[in-house]
Amino acid sequence: MSRLLLIAFDESDLNSCGGFATALGLPYDALLLSGNSTVGGEKIFQAGLTAIPTADTVAGLLAVFVHTYSHVAFVSSMRSKDLAARIAGILDAAMITDAIGIESPTTFLRPMVAGAVIATVDAEPPVFITFRPSNFAPAELTAGTVVPMGIEPAPGSKVVKASAKTAGRPDLSQAKIIVSGGKPLKDAATFETVLGGLADALGGAVGATRAAVDTGIAPNELQVGQTGKIVAPNLYIAAGISGSTQHMAGIKDSKVIVAINKDGDAPIFEVADIGIVADLFDVLPQLQAKLPGARS
Amino acid sequence: MRILIPIKRVVDPYAKVRALPSGEGLDTAGLKFEINPFDEIALEEAVRMKERGEATELIAITIGGSECEEQLRKSLAIGADKAILVETTSALDPSAVSTELAAWAKELQPDLILMGKQGTENDENQTGQRLAAKLDWPQATFASKIEKLASGFQVTRETDLGEEVVEVAQPAVITVDLRLNEPRYIALPGIIKARSKPLERATPKTALTVKVKTRSYANPPARGAGIRVNSVDELVAAIAAKGVL
Structure with a gap:
Protein backbone atom coordinates (compact mmCIF):
# COMPACT_ATOMS: atom_id res chain seq x y z
CA MET A 1 0.00 0.00 0.00
CA SER A 2 1.32 3.43 -0.93
CA ARG A 3 1.44 5.77 2.02
CA LEU A 4 3.70 8.65 3.01
CA LEU A 5 5.15 9.33 6.43
CA LEU A 6 6.46 12.84 7.00
CA ILE A 7 9.15 12.95 9.68
CA ALA A 8 9.60 16.38 11.27
CA PHE A 9 12.15 17.32 13.90
CA ASP A 10 9.80 20.04 15.15
CA GLU A 11 6.77 22.12 14.05
CA SER A 12 8.86 24.36 11.79
CA ASP A 13 9.76 21.33 9.65
CA LEU A 14 6.13 20.28 9.58
CA ASN A 15 5.08 23.69 8.27
CA SER A 16 7.26 23.07 5.21
CA CYS A 17 5.79 19.63 4.48
CA GLY A 18 2.38 20.55 3.02
CA GLY A 19 3.62 21.33 -0.46
CA PHE A 20 5.57 18.11 -0.77
CA ALA A 21 2.75 15.93 0.59
CA THR A 22 0.31 17.55 -1.83
CA ALA A 23 2.66 17.12 -4.80
CA LEU A 24 3.26 13.45 -4.03
CA GLY A 25 -0.48 12.88 -3.77
CA LEU A 26 -0.47 9.86 -1.47
CA PRO A 27 -2.38 9.50 1.81
CA TYR A 28 -0.09 10.54 4.65
CA ASP A 29 0.70 10.58 8.34
CA ALA A 30 3.29 12.59 10.24
CA LEU A 31 5.81 11.81 12.94
CA LEU A 32 6.78 14.84 15.00
CA LEU A 33 9.92 14.16 17.03
CA SER A 34 9.55 17.25 19.22
CA GLY A 35 6.83 19.84 19.68
CA ASN A 36 3.07 19.60 19.09
CA SER A 37 0.72 19.86 16.18
CA THR A 38 -2.87 19.01 15.39
CA VAL A 39 -2.23 19.15 11.65
CA GLY A 40 0.16 16.85 9.81
CA GLY A 41 -1.87 14.00 8.36
CA GLU A 42 -4.47 11.41 9.27
CA LYS A 43 -2.33 10.36 12.21
CA ILE A 44 0.15 12.64 13.90
CA PHE A 45 2.58 10.62 15.95
CA GLN A 46 4.12 12.83 18.62
CA ALA A 47 7.30 11.67 20.29
CA GLY A 48 7.53 14.74 22.53
CA LEU A 49 11.32 14.63 22.79
CA THR A 50 12.88 17.66 24.49
CA ALA A 51 16.23 17.15 22.75
CA ILE A 52 16.73 15.31 19.48
CA PRO A 53 18.94 12.23 20.12
CA THR A 54 21.83 11.38 17.77
CA ALA A 55 20.87 9.57 14.56
CA ASP A 56 22.55 6.28 15.42
CA THR A 57 20.61 5.98 18.70
CA VAL A 58 17.12 6.28 17.18
CA ALA A 59 17.50 5.02 13.60
CA GLY A 60 16.98 1.37 14.59
CA LEU A 61 13.71 2.07 16.34
CA LEU A 62 12.50 4.37 13.56
CA ALA A 63 13.39 1.75 10.92
CA VAL A 64 10.95 -0.62 12.61
CA PHE A 65 8.31 2.10 12.89
CA VAL A 66 8.46 3.28 9.27
CA HIS A 67 8.69 -0.06 7.51
CA THR A 68 5.00 -0.14 6.57
CA TYR A 69 5.26 3.13 4.60
CA SER A 70 6.13 3.28 0.89
CA HIS A 71 7.55 6.80 1.22
CA VAL A 72 9.27 8.50 4.14
CA ALA A 73 10.06 12.19 3.67
CA PHE A 74 11.99 14.84 5.57
CA VAL A 75 12.65 18.52 4.95
CA SER A 76 16.27 18.67 3.68
CA SER A 77 18.67 19.73 6.41
CA MET A 78 21.93 18.49 7.87
CA ARG A 79 20.15 16.63 10.64
CA SER A 80 17.58 15.06 8.31
CA LYS A 81 20.30 13.76 5.96
CA ASP A 82 22.16 12.39 8.99
CA LEU A 83 19.09 10.45 10.14
CA ALA A 84 17.32 9.56 6.88
CA ALA A 85 20.39 7.93 5.29
CA ARG A 86 21.01 5.91 8.46
CA ILE A 87 17.44 4.54 8.45
CA ALA A 88 17.58 3.92 4.69
CA GLY A 89 20.84 2.02 5.26
CA ILE A 90 19.26 -0.21 7.89
CA LEU A 91 16.31 -1.00 5.61
CA ASP A 92 18.46 -1.16 2.45
CA ALA A 93 15.99 1.28 0.92
CA ALA A 94 16.34 3.83 -1.86
CA MET A 95 16.95 7.43 -0.88
CA ILE A 96 16.57 10.62 -2.87
CA THR A 97 18.55 13.56 -1.46
CA ASP A 98 17.25 17.10 -2.01
CA ALA A 99 14.23 16.29 -4.18
CA ILE A 100 13.09 19.40 -6.08
CA GLY A 101 10.35 17.85 -8.17
CA ILE A 102 8.07 14.82 -8.44
CA GLU A 103 7.11 13.20 -11.74
CA SER A 104 5.43 10.21 -10.13
CA PRO A 105 5.71 8.41 -6.78
CA THR A 106 8.70 6.54 -8.23
CA THR A 107 10.35 9.33 -10.27
CA PHE A 108 11.91 12.44 -8.78
CA LEU A 109 14.05 15.38 -9.85
CA ARG A 110 17.15 16.27 -7.87
CA PRO A 111 20.08 18.65 -8.38
CA MET A 112 23.67 17.43 -8.70
CA VAL A 113 27.12 18.99 -9.31
CA ALA A 114 26.18 21.98 -7.13
CA GLY A 115 22.88 22.41 -8.95
CA ALA A 116 24.52 22.73 -12.38
CA VAL A 117 22.63 19.64 -13.56
CA ILE A 118 19.17 18.29 -12.73
CA ALA A 119 18.89 14.51 -12.66
CA THR A 120 15.66 12.58 -13.16
CA VAL A 121 15.89 9.50 -10.96
CA ASP A 122 13.79 6.38 -10.53
CA ALA A 123 13.42 4.53 -7.25
CA GLU A 124 11.12 1.69 -6.22
CA PRO A 125 9.47 1.89 -2.78
CA PRO A 126 10.31 1.94 0.00
CA VAL A 127 11.94 5.27 -0.75
CA PHE A 128 13.34 7.84 1.65
CA ILE A 129 13.31 11.43 0.48
CA THR A 130 14.75 14.67 1.76
CA PHE A 131 13.12 17.52 -0.14
CA ARG A 132 13.72 21.23 -0.59
CA PRO A 133 10.50 22.93 0.55
CA SER A 134 11.12 26.03 -1.59
CA ASN A 135 10.53 23.91 -4.71
CA PHE A 136 7.02 22.87 -3.65
CA ALA A 137 4.18 25.40 -3.56
CA PRO A 138 3.01 25.88 0.03
CA ALA A 139 -0.10 23.90 0.97
CA GLU A 140 -1.91 23.12 4.19
CA LEU A 141 -1.46 19.77 5.88
CA THR A 142 -4.66 18.04 6.93
CA ALA A 143 -5.76 17.88 10.55
CA GLY A 144 -5.63 14.46 12.16
CA THR A 145 -5.57 12.34 15.27
CA VAL A 146 -2.67 12.91 17.63
CA VAL A 147 -1.05 9.64 18.73
CA PRO A 148 1.54 9.88 21.52
CA MET A 149 4.61 7.77 20.83
CA GLY A 150 7.55 6.86 23.05
CA ILE A 151 11.10 6.94 21.69
CA GLU A 152 13.78 5.39 23.87
CA PRO A 153 17.23 6.03 22.37
CA ALA A 154 19.57 3.02 22.11
CA PRO A 155 23.27 3.27 23.04
CA GLY A 156 25.44 5.10 20.53
CA SER A 157 27.06 8.46 19.98
CA LYS A 158 26.49 10.93 22.79
CA VAL A 159 26.02 14.70 22.61
CA VAL A 160 28.40 16.49 24.96
CA LYS A 161 27.57 20.06 23.95
CA ALA A 162 25.35 21.73 21.37
CA SER A 163 24.56 25.19 20.04
CA ALA A 164 21.09 26.36 20.96
CA LYS A 165 18.57 27.76 18.54
CA THR A 166 19.14 31.51 18.52
CA ALA A 167 16.04 33.62 18.77
CA GLY A 168 15.58 36.82 16.82
CA ARG A 169 16.26 36.53 13.11
CA PRO A 170 14.22 34.19 10.93
CA ASP A 171 15.69 30.85 9.91
CA MET B 1 44.61 2.12 15.04
CA ARG B 2 43.76 1.29 11.46
CA ILE B 3 41.81 3.83 9.39
CA LEU B 4 39.92 3.03 6.19
CA ILE B 5 39.45 6.01 3.88
CA PRO B 6 36.97 5.57 1.01
CA ILE B 7 38.02 7.74 -1.93
CA LYS B 8 35.71 8.85 -4.72
CA ARG B 9 36.83 10.04 -8.13
CA VAL B 10 34.82 13.09 -9.20
CA VAL B 11 34.86 15.57 -12.03
CA ASP B 12 36.84 18.73 -11.22
CA PRO B 13 34.67 20.39 -8.54
CA TYR B 14 35.62 23.86 -9.77
CA ALA B 15 34.74 23.24 -13.43
CA LYS B 16 31.43 24.27 -14.97
CA VAL B 17 29.74 20.96 -15.68
CA ARG B 18 26.81 20.58 -18.06
CA ALA B 19 24.54 17.70 -19.04
CA LEU B 20 25.20 16.11 -22.42
CA PRO B 21 22.74 17.32 -25.07
CA SER B 22 21.46 13.72 -25.28
CA GLY B 23 20.63 13.81 -21.56
CA GLU B 24 22.49 10.53 -21.09
CA GLY B 25 25.15 11.81 -18.75
CA LEU B 26 27.46 14.65 -17.81
CA ASP B 27 29.59 16.31 -20.44
CA THR B 28 33.04 15.76 -18.95
CA ALA B 29 34.99 16.15 -22.20
CA GLY B 30 38.22 18.00 -21.53
CA LEU B 31 37.60 18.13 -17.78
CA LYS B 32 40.01 16.85 -15.13
CA PHE B 33 39.05 14.34 -12.49
CA GLU B 34 40.09 14.67 -8.87
CA ILE B 35 39.74 13.05 -5.49
CA ASN B 36 36.40 14.21 -4.08
CA PRO B 37 37.51 17.25 -2.05
CA PHE B 38 35.71 16.06 1.08
CA ASP B 39 37.48 12.68 0.83
CA GLU B 40 40.78 14.51 0.47
CA ILE B 41 40.05 16.33 3.73
CA ALA B 42 39.28 12.95 5.34
CA LEU B 43 42.55 11.51 4.07
CA GLU B 44 44.48 14.56 5.28
CA GLU B 45 42.98 14.09 8.74
CA ALA B 46 43.95 10.41 8.74
CA VAL B 47 47.52 11.31 7.77
CA ARG B 48 47.68 13.84 10.61
CA MET B 49 46.42 11.18 13.04
CA LYS B 50 49.23 8.92 11.89
CA GLU B 51 51.76 11.73 12.21
CA ARG B 52 50.56 12.27 15.80
CA GLY B 53 51.01 8.58 16.53
CA GLU B 54 47.26 7.95 16.91
CA ALA B 55 46.95 5.82 13.79
CA THR B 56 49.27 3.10 12.52
CA GLU B 57 47.85 2.11 9.14
CA LEU B 58 45.89 4.06 6.53
CA ILE B 59 44.08 2.19 3.78
CA ALA B 60 42.47 4.06 0.90
CA ILE B 61 39.73 2.25 -1.02
CA THR B 62 37.87 3.10 -4.20
CA ILE B 63 35.10 1.31 -6.05
CA GLY B 64 35.13 2.09 -9.75
CA GLY B 65 36.86 1.69 -13.08
CA SER B 66 40.59 1.37 -13.74
CA GLU B 67 40.74 5.15 -14.32
CA CYS B 68 40.37 5.57 -10.54
CA GLU B 69 43.98 4.40 -10.15
CA GLU B 70 45.06 8.02 -10.63
CA GLN B 71 43.17 9.17 -7.54
CA LEU B 72 44.42 6.20 -5.51
CA ARG B 73 48.03 6.94 -6.53
CA LYS B 74 47.50 10.48 -5.34
CA SER B 75 46.03 9.14 -2.07
CA LEU B 76 49.21 7.10 -1.58
CA ALA B 77 51.26 10.23 -2.28
CA ILE B 78 49.28 12.16 0.33
CA GLY B 79 50.09 9.48 2.89
CA ALA B 80 47.93 6.37 2.62
CA ASP B 81 50.01 3.24 3.24
CA LYS B 82 48.04 1.01 0.94
CA ALA B 83 45.28 1.37 -1.63
CA ILE B 84 42.59 -1.01 -2.84
CA LEU B 85 40.79 -0.55 -6.15
CA VAL B 86 37.60 -2.59 -6.26
CA GLU B 87 37.15 -2.73 -9.99
CA THR B 88 33.77 -2.40 -11.62
CA THR B 89 32.21 -0.65 -14.56
CA SER B 90 28.71 -0.85 -13.04
CA ALA B 91 26.65 2.26 -12.34
CA LEU B 92 26.83 2.85 -8.57
CA ASP B 93 24.71 4.55 -5.95
CA PRO B 94 25.15 5.10 -2.19
CA SER B 95 23.33 1.83 -1.46
CA ALA B 96 25.65 -0.25 -3.67
CA VAL B 97 28.79 1.54 -2.48
CA SER B 98 27.96 1.35 1.22
CA THR B 99 27.11 -2.36 0.95
CA GLU B 100 30.42 -3.07 -0.79
CA LEU B 101 32.39 -0.91 1.66
CA ALA B 102 30.73 -2.70 4.58
CA ALA B 103 31.97 -6.04 3.21
CA TRP B 104 35.51 -4.65 3.00
CA ALA B 105 35.29 -3.15 6.48
CA LYS B 106 34.34 -6.55 7.87
CA GLU B 107 37.47 -8.02 6.29
CA LEU B 108 39.88 -5.18 7.01
CA GLN B 109 38.57 -4.47 10.53
CA PRO B 110 39.41 -0.76 10.72
CA ASP B 111 38.91 1.13 13.98
CA LEU B 112 37.71 4.15 12.06
CA ILE B 113 36.24 4.85 8.63
CA LEU B 114 36.92 8.45 7.71
CA MET B 115 35.27 9.83 4.57
CA GLY B 116 33.79 12.90 2.93
CA LYS B 117 30.27 13.94 3.93
CA GLN B 118 29.29 13.86 0.27
CA GLY B 119 30.71 13.52 -3.22
CA THR B 120 30.70 16.77 -5.14
CA GLU B 121 29.30 15.14 -8.27
CA ASN B 122 26.11 13.63 -6.91
CA ASP B 123 25.84 15.70 -3.70
CA GLU B 124 23.92 12.85 -2.06
CA ASN B 125 25.32 12.79 1.45
CA GLN B 126 24.29 9.20 2.21
CA THR B 127 27.17 6.75 1.93
CA GLY B 128 28.76 7.33 5.35
CA GLN B 129 25.50 7.03 7.25
CA ARG B 130 24.42 3.96 5.26
CA LEU B 131 27.79 2.32 5.85
CA ALA B 132 27.59 3.02 9.59
CA ALA B 133 24.07 1.52 9.60
CA LYS B 134 25.19 -1.63 7.78
CA LEU B 135 28.06 -2.13 10.21
CA ASP B 136 25.91 -1.09 13.17
CA TRP B 137 28.66 1.34 14.20
CA PRO B 138 28.10 4.79 15.68
CA GLN B 139 28.36 7.72 13.28
CA ALA B 140 29.41 11.34 13.48
CA THR B 141 28.66 13.31 10.33
CA PHE B 142 29.78 16.81 9.21
CA ALA B 143 32.93 16.73 11.37
CA SER B 144 34.84 20.00 11.74
CA LYS B 145 37.17 18.76 14.51
CA ILE B 146 38.21 15.26 15.62
CA GLU B 147 40.05 14.39 18.81
CA LYS B 148 41.16 10.88 19.72
CA LEU B 149 39.86 9.58 23.06
CA ALA B 150 41.07 6.44 24.83
CA SER B 151 38.73 4.16 22.86
CA GLY B 152 36.81 6.50 20.61
CA PHE B 153 36.62 10.04 19.34
CA GLN B 154 35.30 13.41 20.34
CA VAL B 155 33.89 15.02 17.22
CA THR B 156 32.76 18.59 16.71
CA ARG B 157 29.99 18.51 14.13
CA GLU B 158 28.60 21.31 12.04
CA THR B 159 24.83 21.44 12.47
CA ASP B 160 21.91 23.47 11.14
CA LEU B 161 22.10 25.58 14.29
CA GLY B 162 25.86 25.90 14.62
CA GLU B 163 27.95 23.21 16.28
CA GLU B 164 27.57 20.12 18.37
CA VAL B 165 30.19 18.05 20.17
CA VAL B 166 29.59 14.29 20.25
CA GLU B 167 31.51 11.33 21.58
CA VAL B 168 31.59 8.10 19.60
CA ALA B 169 33.12 4.80 20.60
CA GLN B 170 35.33 3.01 18.08
CA PRO B 171 34.93 1.47 15.61
CA ALA B 172 33.00 4.38 14.11
CA VAL B 173 32.22 6.11 10.84
CA ILE B 174 33.06 9.81 10.73
CA THR B 175 32.14 11.93 7.70
CA VAL B 176 34.00 15.19 7.33
CA ASP B 177 33.04 18.74 6.42
CA LEU B 178 35.02 21.54 4.78
CA ARG B 179 36.49 23.17 7.83
CA LEU B 180 38.16 20.11 9.35
CA ASN B 181 41.52 20.92 7.80
CA GLU B 182 43.34 22.31 4.78
CA PRO B 183 44.76 19.39 2.75
CA ARG B 184 48.48 19.50 2.00
CA TYR B 185 49.82 20.18 -1.45
CA ILE B 186 51.44 17.17 -3.10
CA ALA B 187 54.18 17.84 -5.60
CA LEU B 188 54.78 15.54 -8.55
CA PRO B 189 57.87 13.85 -7.02
CA GLY B 190 55.68 12.67 -4.15
CA ILE B 191 53.27 11.09 -6.60
CA ILE B 192 56.10 9.33 -8.40
CA LYS B 193 57.56 8.12 -5.10
CA ALA B 194 54.19 6.67 -4.12
CA ARG B 195 54.46 4.28 -7.07
CA SER B 196 56.35 1.90 -4.81
CA LYS B 197 53.43 1.67 -2.36
CA PRO B 198 51.01 -1.27 -2.76
CA LEU B 199 47.89 -0.76 -4.88
CA GLU B 200 45.77 -3.89 -4.84
CA ARG B 201 43.21 -4.54 -7.56
CA ALA B 202 40.25 -6.54 -6.35
CA THR B 203 36.88 -7.77 -7.55
CA PRO B 204 33.68 -6.66 -5.78
CA LYS B 205 32.53 -8.74 -2.81
CA THR B 206 28.86 -7.84 -3.31
CA ALA B 207 26.39 -7.62 -6.21
CA LEU B 208 26.57 -3.78 -6.33
CA THR B 209 22.79 -3.53 -6.64
CA VAL B 210 21.59 0.03 -7.08
CA LYS B 211 18.37 1.34 -5.54
CA VAL B 212 18.25 4.62 -7.43
CA LYS B 213 18.66 4.78 -11.20
CA THR B 214 19.30 8.02 -13.04
CA ARG B 215 17.08 8.19 -16.09
CA SER B 216 18.30 11.46 -17.56
CA TYR B 217 20.33 14.59 -16.96
CA ALA B 218 19.31 18.13 -17.90
CA ASN B 219 20.57 21.67 -17.51
CA PRO B 220 18.35 23.84 -15.37
CA PRO B 221 16.99 27.01 -16.98
CA ALA B 222 19.59 29.73 -16.64
CA ARG B 223 18.74 32.87 -14.71
CA GLY B 224 18.90 35.73 -17.17
CA ALA B 225 21.07 38.67 -16.31
CA GLY B 226 19.06 41.59 -15.00
CA ILE B 227 19.63 45.30 -14.98
CA ARG B 228 22.50 47.43 -13.73
CA VAL B 229 21.78 50.58 -11.80
CA ASN B 230 24.14 53.47 -11.19
CA SER B 231 23.03 54.97 -7.90
CA VAL B 232 21.58 53.90 -4.58
CA ASP B 233 18.37 55.81 -5.34
CA GLU B 234 17.94 53.85 -8.56
CA LEU B 235 18.69 50.66 -6.62
CA VAL B 236 16.04 51.48 -4.01
CA ALA B 237 13.50 52.21 -6.76
CA ALA B 238 14.37 49.00 -8.64
CA ILE B 239 14.02 46.84 -5.50
CA ALA B 240 10.77 48.56 -4.54
CA ALA B 241 9.38 47.96 -8.05
CA LYS B 242 9.87 44.19 -7.64
CA GLY B 243 7.29 44.11 -4.83
CA VAL B 244 9.33 41.80 -2.60
CA LEU B 245 9.71 43.98 0.48
Missing part, protein backbone atom coordinates in the same frame (compact mmCIF):
# COMPACT_ATOMS: atom_id res chain seq x y z
CA LEU A 172 17.73 31.15 6.69
CA SER A 173 15.95 28.35 4.86
CA GLN A 174 12.55 29.94 5.51
CA ALA A 175 13.42 33.66 5.39
CA LYS A 176 11.61 35.95 2.92
CA ILE A 177 14.50 38.43 2.88
CA ILE A 178 18.19 37.58 3.25
CA VAL A 179 21.11 39.97 3.42
CA SER A 180 24.27 38.02 2.70
CA GLY A 181 27.92 38.94 2.69
CA GLY A 182 31.40 37.74 1.88
CA LYS A 183 34.98 38.35 2.89
CA PRO A 184 34.93 42.13 2.20
CA LEU A 185 32.90 42.47 5.43
CA LYS A 186 36.34 42.30 7.15
CA ASP A 187 35.51 40.99 10.62
CA ALA A 188 32.70 39.59 12.76
CA ALA A 189 31.78 42.94 14.30
CA THR A 190 31.56 44.72 10.94
CA PHE A 191 29.60 41.80 9.48
CA GLU A 192 27.09 41.98 12.31
CA THR A 193 26.74 45.77 12.24
CA VAL A 194 26.58 46.32 8.49
CA LEU A 195 24.73 43.18 7.31
CA GLY A 196 22.86 42.50 10.52
CA GLY A 197 21.70 46.11 10.67
CA LEU A 198 20.07 45.99 7.26
CA ALA A 199 18.67 42.48 7.83
CA ASP A 200 17.03 43.56 11.08
CA ALA A 201 15.65 46.70 9.47
CA LEU A 202 14.00 44.51 6.80
CA GLY A 203 12.97 41.74 9.19
CA GLY A 204 15.25 39.38 7.30
CA ALA A 205 17.93 36.79 7.93
CA VAL A 206 21.69 37.06 7.52
CA GLY A 207 23.71 34.77 5.26
CA ALA A 208 27.40 34.36 4.45
CA THR A 209 29.76 32.88 1.91
CA ARG A 210 32.07 29.99 2.66
CA ALA A 211 35.04 32.41 2.60
CA ALA A 212 33.39 34.60 5.24
CA VAL A 213 32.77 31.57 7.43
CA ASP A 214 36.25 30.09 6.89
CA THR A 215 37.90 33.35 7.92
CA GLY A 216 35.79 33.60 11.07
CA ILE A 217 33.77 36.61 9.95
CA ALA A 218 30.50 34.67 10.20
CA PRO A 219 29.39 31.55 12.11
CA ASN A 220 29.11 28.31 10.11
CA GLU A 221 25.33 28.00 10.39
CA LEU A 222 24.99 31.10 8.20
CA GLN A 223 26.84 29.57 5.23
CA VAL A 224 24.78 29.60 2.05
CA GLY A 225 25.71 27.36 -0.87
CA GLN A 226 26.28 23.83 -2.12
CA THR A 227 27.44 22.54 1.24
CA GLY A 228 25.68 25.10 3.40
CA LYS A 229 22.06 26.19 3.42
CA ILE A 230 19.98 26.28 0.26
CA VAL A 231 17.81 29.37 0.35
CA ALA A 232 14.93 30.71 -1.74
CA PRO A 233 13.85 34.08 -0.34
CA ASN A 234 11.80 36.69 -2.18
CA LEU A 235 14.80 39.03 -1.93
CA TYR A 236 18.47 38.01 -1.67
CA ILE A 237 20.87 40.91 -1.24
CA ALA A 238 24.42 39.73 -2.02
CA ALA A 239 26.94 42.23 -0.67
CA GLY A 240 30.59 41.75 -1.52
CA ILE A 241 29.90 38.27 -2.91
CA SER A 242 31.70 37.38 -6.14
CA GLY A 243 29.39 34.44 -6.87
CA SER A 244 31.26 31.12 -6.91
CA THR A 245 29.45 28.14 -8.45
CA GLN A 246 29.17 26.70 -4.95
CA HIS A 247 27.50 29.84 -3.57
CA MET A 248 25.23 30.25 -6.57
CA ALA A 249 24.01 26.66 -6.05
CA GLY A 250 22.45 27.84 -2.81
CA ILE A 251 20.69 30.98 -4.02
CA LYS A 252 19.43 30.46 -7.53
CA ASP A 253 15.84 29.77 -6.53
CA SER A 254 15.63 33.23 -4.95
CA LYS A 255 12.92 35.37 -6.51
CA VAL A 256 14.99 38.56 -6.78
CA ILE A 257 18.78 38.66 -6.42
CA VAL A 258 20.45 42.01 -5.81
CA ALA A 259 24.23 42.18 -6.24
CA ILE A 260 26.39 44.87 -4.71
CA ASN A 261 30.05 44.49 -5.65
CA LYS A 262 33.00 46.74 -6.40
CA ASP A 263 34.11 44.37 -9.17
CA GLY A 264 31.87 44.85 -12.19
CA ASP A 265 33.16 41.59 -13.67
CA ALA A 266 32.10 39.46 -10.66
CA PRO A 267 30.07 36.42 -11.83
CA ILE A 268 27.27 37.30 -9.40
CA PHE A 269 26.17 39.98 -11.88
CA GLU A 270 25.39 37.24 -14.42
CA VAL A 271 22.55 35.95 -12.25
CA ALA A 272 21.51 39.09 -10.39
CA ASP A 273 18.20 40.74 -11.27
CA ILE A 274 19.50 44.08 -10.09
CA GLY A 275 23.19 44.94 -9.86
CA ILE A 276 25.19 47.91 -8.73
CA VAL A 277 28.95 48.26 -9.05
CA ALA A 278 29.71 50.04 -5.80
CA ASP A 279 31.23 49.72 -2.34
CA LEU A 280 28.92 47.81 -0.04
CA PHE A 281 29.94 50.04 2.86
CA ASP A 282 28.42 52.99 0.97
CA VAL A 283 25.35 51.17 -0.27
CA LEU A 284 24.09 49.10 2.67
CA PRO A 285 23.65 51.93 5.21
CA GLN A 286 21.85 53.98 2.55
CA LEU A 287 19.55 51.04 1.77
CA GLN A 288 18.76 50.78 5.45
CA ALA A 289 17.78 54.45 5.46
CA LYS A 290 15.96 54.56 2.14
CA LEU A 291 14.26 51.22 1.42
CA PRO A 292 10.50 51.51 1.92
CA GLY A 293 9.40 49.60 4.98
CA ALA A 294 12.88 49.41 6.52
CA ARG A 295 12.90 50.16 10.21
CA SER A 296 15.78 52.37 11.18
